[in-house]
Amino acid sequence: MNKLPEPKQPEKLIDEKGLRIDGRRLDQLRPIKLEVGVLDKADGSAYIEQGKNKILVAVYGPREAHPKHIAMPERAVIRARYHMAPFSVDERKSPAPSRREMELSKVIRESLEPVVLTDLYPRTTIDVFIEVLQSDGGSRCAAITAASLALADAGIPMKEMVAACAVGKIEGKLALDLSDAEDKYGDADIPVALVPNAGLVTLLQMDGHLTIAEFEQGFGMALEACKTLHAMQREALKKKYATVKEEAEEAPPAEVVA
Amino acid sequence: MVIVAEPKQVVSPGELLAEGDHLLGDNAFRIGTQIYSACIGILEVDGNRVFVVPLKGNYFPRSGDLVAGRVVDVGLSGWSVDIRAPYEAMLPASETPGPRGPRRRDLSTSYDVGDIVLAEVLAFDRTRDPLLTVKGPGLGKISTGRVVEISAAKIPRLIGRKGSMISMLKKETDCQITVGQNGVVLVWGKSPHNEHVAVEAIYMVEREAHTRGLTDRIRDMISKSRMVEQVA
Numbered sequence: 001m002n003k004l005p006e007p008k009q010p011e012k013l014i015d016e017k018g019l020r021i022d023g024r025r026l027d028q029l030r031p032i033k034l035e036v037g038v039l040d041k042a043d044g045s046a047y048i049e050q051g052k053n054k055i056l057v058a059v060y061g062p063r064e065a066h067p068k069h070i071a072m073p074e075r076a077v078i079r080a081r082y083h084m085a086p087f088s089v090d091e092r093k094s095p096a097p098s099r100r101e102m103e104l105s106k107v108i109r110e111s112l113e114p115v116v117l118t119d120l121y122p123r124t125t126i127d128v129f130i131e132v133l134q135s136d137g138g139s140r141c142a143a144i145t146a147a148s149l150a151l152a153d154a155g156i157p158m159k160e161m162v163a164a165c166a167v168g169k170i171e172g173k174l175a176l177d178l179s180d181a182e183d184k185y186g187d188a189d190i191p192v193a194l195v196p197n198a199g200l201v202t203l204l205q206m207d208g209h210l211t212i213a214e215f216e217q218g219f220g221m222a223l224e225a226c227k228t229l230h231a232m233q234r235e236a237l238k239k240k241y242a243t244v245k246e247e248a249e250e251a252p253p254a255e256v257v258a
Numbered sequence: 259m260v261i262v263a264e265p266k267q268v269v270s271p272g273e274l275l276a277e278g279d280h281l282l283g284d285n286a287f288r289i290g291t292q293i294y295s296a297c298i299g300i301l302e303v304d305g306n307r308v309f310v311v312p313l314k315g316n317y318f319p320r321s322g323d324l325v326a327g328r329v330v331d332v333g334l335s336g337w338s339v340d341i342r343a344p345y346e347a348m349l350p351a352s353e354t355p356g357p358r359g360p361r362r363r364d365l366s367t368s369y370d371v372g373d374i375v376l377a378e379v380l381a382f383d384r385t386r387d388p389l390l391t392v393k394g395p396g397l398g399k400i401s402t403g404r405v406v407e408i409s410a411a412k413i414p415r416l417i418g419r420k421g422s423m424i425s426m427l428k429k430e431t432d433c434q435i436t437v438g439q440n441g442v443v444l445v446w447g448k449s450p451h452n453e454h455v456a457v458e459a460i461y462m463v464e465r466e467a468h469t470r471g472l473t474d475r476i477r478d479m480i481s482k483s484r485m486v487e488q489v490a
Binding site: 043044061062063064073117121122123124152153154155156157158159160161196197198234237238241242244245248249 | 268270271272273274285287289294296297298299312313314315316318344345346384385411465466468469470471472475
């Protein structure tokens, strides 16, 4: 059997010009593509590509809660399921939910709960299915960005969309939106989710070591990036309806057969 | 008292709509003096009232609504009906026309699982599942015609301002059309072709609900298909 070569640790994460392994500046996001309404059967859906991340999100609901005992008498229950496809990483990942996936499902759910107006739909559930097709670091943030877009696409009333982005430290320098290699061989990683207008931070985790000054500077960088992402979310959401509108309104008037 | 966003345009959740003491309508919320949109929809301003007409979303029952649903279960004293809402509706046997008092016969002889019933929402207060009634003219089991399911959010557009869209559709396609508030539309036509045109027109309204000049485009589409039929 052929053995795949072990992915090597890059010699340097930052080159002499101050650029990262994928050619980005330290304060630059990866290229991002957002799409809305990609699934017909789901009530709402979204697809995000952020660097090599490819994530699909489907939202169902508000719908009747099953099993019945999970229903809350005064508000809707949000359920989130973050799942990585077996082919999403270099080595096959078991499709069974892992400890890490359960943790991410929980933090993603908690980052979305404060914005959704759940009290409008008592005794129901809103289900968010997040499927990671290809993983490249920072997938929990990309998942939150896509999930709030899918919730908005489902027409679920919410205060506003949540945007998320990570910031980290590589070779002693702060860098925005870490890729997989930077996350693995870097010094620290802080995913942040922001509700921009309300100024709420709904996700803040950290692994690795940072000084207080570094943390404060990095946190600021992440917040700025979240605002950029939020603008992209809005654009993606409106674009879906703008295309239909353009096609319909600019179509030539129907020909009248004499 | 300033409207910040442009009326009749698509707004996204969290978008600033207006500032000042406007009245708060559907799908809008207030933080301080600022009013924001709560969902993706079209901003509408009616006098002092600011609200958003959603472009997507499930049906949410309100008492008095006319709905069409599918019977999913037959019980001892009534039926469970799927009305495409987050809650399963109950149609008690006492809300069907006919003599009062206990009935011995099996309820499935009136409505069985899979039947489509046209009903009115009798009561719904969020704490309990919606109650339906089929007492009323035209209500009850539907056994002819075509059933079209569209998003409940597009029903206001299908009806149009003061019923302009639906009355045009009825006139131009020569079909009888009943619109359920839950997004189920019933169509009866004089010929299969008429029914087909009406169904296509309804789907077109769903697809292009947020565009301008829709009524005229639909009228064009119908007249065009009528020509095709005459040629054929």
